[in-house]
Amino acid sequence: MLKVDGLSVLFRHRHGATTAVEDVSLDVARGEIHGLVGESGAGKSTIGAAVMGLLPAAGEITSGALTLGDTDLRALSPVEAHRLRGKRISMIFQDPQTSLNPLMTVEAQLVETLLAHEDISVDEARARAIALLDEIGIADAATRIRAWPHQFSGGMRQRVVIALALCTNPELIIADEPTTALDVAVQAQVLDLIRRLATKRGVGFILITHDIGVIAQVSDRVTVLRGGRVVEQGPTPRVLGQPGQPYTKALMAAVPPLDRRLDRFRLPRVEGEREVPGSADAAREAEDWLMAGTGTGPGPALEMSDVTVRFRGERRGIFGARENFTALDTVSLSVRPGTVMGLVGESGSGKSTLAKVVAALVRPAEGEMRLDGAVLPPMGARRRSDPSRRIVQMVFQDPYSSLNSRHRVIDILGEPLWLYGLERDAGRRARLARAMLALVGLDATAAERHPHQFSGGQRQRIAVARALLSRPGLLLCDEPTSALDVSIQAQILNLLKDLQARFGLTTLFISHDLAVVRQMSEDIAVLKDGRLVETGPSETFFAGPAAQYSRDLLAQTPAVRFGMEAG
Amino acid sequence: MPERGRLARLMRSEGVWLFSRSPAAILAAIVTVLIVAGALMAPWIAPTNPYDLASFSLFDGLLPPAWEEGGDPRFLLGTDDQGRDMLSAILYGARLSLSIAAMAMAVALVLGVGLGLAAGYLGGRFDAVVMRIADVQLALPAILTALLIDGISRGLLPRDLHDDLRIAVITLAIALSLWVNFARTARASVFVERQKDYVQAAIMMGQHPLRIMARHILPNIVGPLLVIATVDLASAILLEATLSFLGVGLPADSPSLGTLIRIGMQYLLSGEWWILWMPTVFLVVLVVAINLLGDFLRDLFNPSLR
Numbered sequence: 001m002l003k004v005d006g007l008s009v010l011f012r013h014r015h016g017a018t019t020a021v022e023d024v025s026l027d028v029a030r031g032e033i034h035g036l037v038g039e040s041g042a043g044k045s046t047i048g049a050a051v052m053g054l055l056p057a058a059g060e061i062t063s064g065a066l067t068l069g070d071t072d073l074r075a076l077s078p079v080e081a082h083r084l085r086g087k088r089i090s091m092i093f094q095d096p097q098t099s100l101n102p103l104m105t106v107e108a109q110l111v112e113t114l115l116a117h118e119d120i121s122v123d124e125a126r127a128r129a130i131a132l133l134d135e136i137g138i139a140d141a142a143t144r145i146r147a148w149p150h151q152f153s154g155g156m157r158q159r160v161v162i163a164l165a166l167c168t169n170p171e172l173i174i175a176d177e178p179t180t181a182l183d184v185a186v187q188a189q190v191l192d193l194i195r196r197l198a199t200k201r202g203v204g205f206i207l208i209t210h211d212i213g214v215i216a217q218v219s220d221r222v223t224v225l226r227g228g229r230v231v232e233q234g235p236t237p238r239v240l241g242q243p244g245q246p247y248t249k250a251l252m253a254a255v256p257p258l259d260r261r262l263d264r265f266r267l268p269r270v271e272g273e274r275e276v277p278g279s280a281d282a283a284r285e286a287e288d289w290l291m292a293g294t295g296t297g298p299g300p301a302l303e304m305s306d307v308t309v310r311f312r313g314e315r316r317g318i319f320g321a322r323e324n325f326t327a328l329d330t331v332s333l334s335v336r337p338g339t340v341m342g343l344v345g346e347s348g349s350g351k352s353t354l355a356k357v358v359a360a361l362v363r364p365a366e367g368e369m370r371l372d373g374a375v376l377p378p379m380g381a382r383r384r385s386d387p388s389r390r391i392v393q394m395v396f397q398d399p400y401s402s403l404n405s406r407h408r409v410i411d412i413l414g415e416p417l418w419l420y421g422l423e424r425d426a427g428r429r430a431r432l433a434r435a436m437l438a439l440v441g442l443d444a445t446a447a448e449r450h451p452h453q454f455s456g457g458q459r460q461r462i463a464v465a466r467a468l469l470s471r472p473g474l475l476l477c478d479e480p481t482s483a484l485d486v487s488i489q490a491q492i493l494n495l496l497k498d499l500q501a502r503f504g505l506t507t508l509f510i511s512h513d514l515a516v517v518r519q520m521s522e523d524i525a526v527l528k529d530g531r532l533v534e535t536g537p538s539e540t541f542f543a544g545p546a547a548q549y550s551r552d553l554l555a556q557t558p559a560v561r562f563g564m565e566a567g
Numbered sequence: 568m569p570e571r572g573r574l575a576r577l578m579r580s581e582g583v584w585l586f587s588r589s590p591a592a593i594l595a596a597i598v599t600v601l602i603v604a605g606a607l608m609a610p611w612i613a614p615t616n617p618y619d620l621a622s623f624s625l626f627d628g629l630l631p632p633a634w635e636e637g638g639d640p641r642f643l644l645g646t647d648d649q650g651r652d653m654l655s656a657i658l659y660g661a662r663l664s665l666s667i668a669a670m671a672m673a674v675a676l677v678l679g680v681g682l683g684l685a686a687g688y689l690g691g692r693f694d695a696v697v698m699r700i701a702d703v704q705l706a707l708p709a710i711l712t713a714l715l716i717d718g719i720s721r722g723l724l725p726r727d728l729h730d731d732l733r734i735a736v737i738t739l740a741i742a743l744s745l746w747v748n749f750a751r752t753a754r755a756s757v758f759v760e761r762q763k764d765y766v767q768a769a770i771m772m773g774q775h776p777l778r779i780m781a782r783h784i785l786p787n788i789v790g791p792l793l794v795i796a797t798v799d800l801a802s803a804i805l806l807e808a809t810l811s812f813l814g815v816g817l818p819a820d821s822p823s824l825g826t827l828i829r830i831g832m833q834y835l836l837s838g839e840w841w842i843l844w845m846p847t848v849f850l851v852v853l854v855v856a857i858n859l860l861g862d863f864l865r866d867l868f869n870p871s872l873r
Binding site for chain 1 (some may be wrong): 763765767768770771772774775783786
């Protein structure tokens, strides 16, 4: 049905031109799910945009043929291409938060789309919309259709987005990372839905993802991409079962296993390729400095007892009482000195809130925290000069917003040294900052640049370096890799693991990914709706969790099984 | 990578690249630079000194521009009734107008950004008070504010001191009617930035609030403020002209562009059109050029508009 033959895409910019996609060919048949998988920068999304005819202005198809049925997609005028989009090709984007209009009800958006493409009455359109919602598995569709997007959960919203894409009975749907923003449990449901639609309606899908687990779960055929070129292509069971290329094997081996603990995360690298640049000599200075400050002993113990956080709710009417929202409910937790405590739970379970309470960014309503036996004052009571300001450091989830984009890296890194009075001499601060860059595996030239000149993974390294330059004892990691793809995740987590082991940092590691937590942590705590469900040693937990909820959580996590033993 | 100078880096930057591709912005920049340079160097490049009454003669009165019949090449843009060279008067007037506008701008910028930053960062009661004052200020037309300040200063200060302070009064009046824009924009941007992790990281580390505001947040919200500053500079020039035109602003013996236009009004119907038209066209060209520059900056700082 869709035929892409020898596609090459060139991006022009003011420093020249970059080939984003080179000589890529693929076919999608009716009812087939074709997976495009690769690391970031592999050209997956560019292929999708080229098929859609929505390449950014700087991008240009230099060669190749794109045909959908009998239509030559490259020969279309802009008006014809516009008519074709939506009608015959639809698209599902990554973030269901932003792909729905928050100011229109679900009904209005569906009806509007139906009316735009077909000459039917509003009543007919509404009936069709309800039938669609029913089909994609929204219970009580006739009532729910009147809801606003914010009244749906993330997974429900992504279903509505899929319904919108289905409105016009397209032949082809391009799904660009459709489940990346969703929890694992919801991800499985959305993937099921895509599978069902492909089979029942005969819609062809191009499924773009960096997660080879998603590909294994749902796709019929797969194209493995690297650096804009096809590495391997074929039926999914064959490609993943008997991968012909070392890169495909490496990509599969990089998925952290849920069923065992490895020493290190594997990188999707073919043998012989270098892992991380950076010189050991330069790093030694930073290492010695860290050792000199913290000694060789383990970090402090963190105790939290009965910590409760309430967020002020909205008033219901002028005289109504506020409905407060309890984000954390009498949580008691203790992190042993020098160990990693993994904190898991669905989104909205209060994981980040817990870290922010420890970091004094959120004020607890009740409860007490202790750091090595001494009271750790909460937000409001923690003075700027409190020693815990230095000892407790945090690595944030989103490396794109956690570094000030107006400051040079060297200034960002020098700040904790200056602030805590660790190094009085500016020259020495700069030296140490450079040494720390080497320790986290970045080049010394990185110091003079601004954060926007780095990739997500590099920025997260800078964020880790900043945290380390405070000589911390307790490191809070709030989903440090969930914004990154699998190879970068492996690099960052290996780095954190190494540093933790070498400097004995007490670490609170937050993640929604159980497989990652298993690799990282000695102990584990499970949160649900602000309550602690279970806590205990990691290995016991994975051998057989005590609480029913933990069992559900483990069962929902898709265990990726490829045809043969990976790696 | 070899070490590059700051200038080289600037020349390679995206702003310069986009600028070189925007004819309107280039033209506007050239016009603005020419006018500002002309105004600043008026004492050296103007053919005559319009403040020196002894230097002109009534025999040269009401001469048309040089290219018109009866024009005198000594007076390129003609003369007024007292034989004053219009070109010189305009250059000196622009100098005064631009200085007042720039000073007013600076006062409004410091006041508005300072209050807006603090209101956005601290929130709560301080924010409520500042923003209510801003609302009240917005409800008062600029001319009313100017009249009010003029009246108060007239009442409080001795007469000759008041005359000396007229420039200060008009500057303050313009500044007071412009700071609200800065305060509101700064506050709104701070609200957005405050939620970002880099600010949270700074708070967590225990940095001083003043340092967080000035060193972390301010550089990140400077873009929209710069745009407002440019567009408001044009408003300030117009506001000064309006006030002077109405006679609230500057006295006739130190003519700004607005005063020149007011004086020219008297000749509108008697055939000496250049006395009104020359300063008016000059003012319009200046304001349009600055506004075009402001538009370019807005596009530059808002990539989604590109």
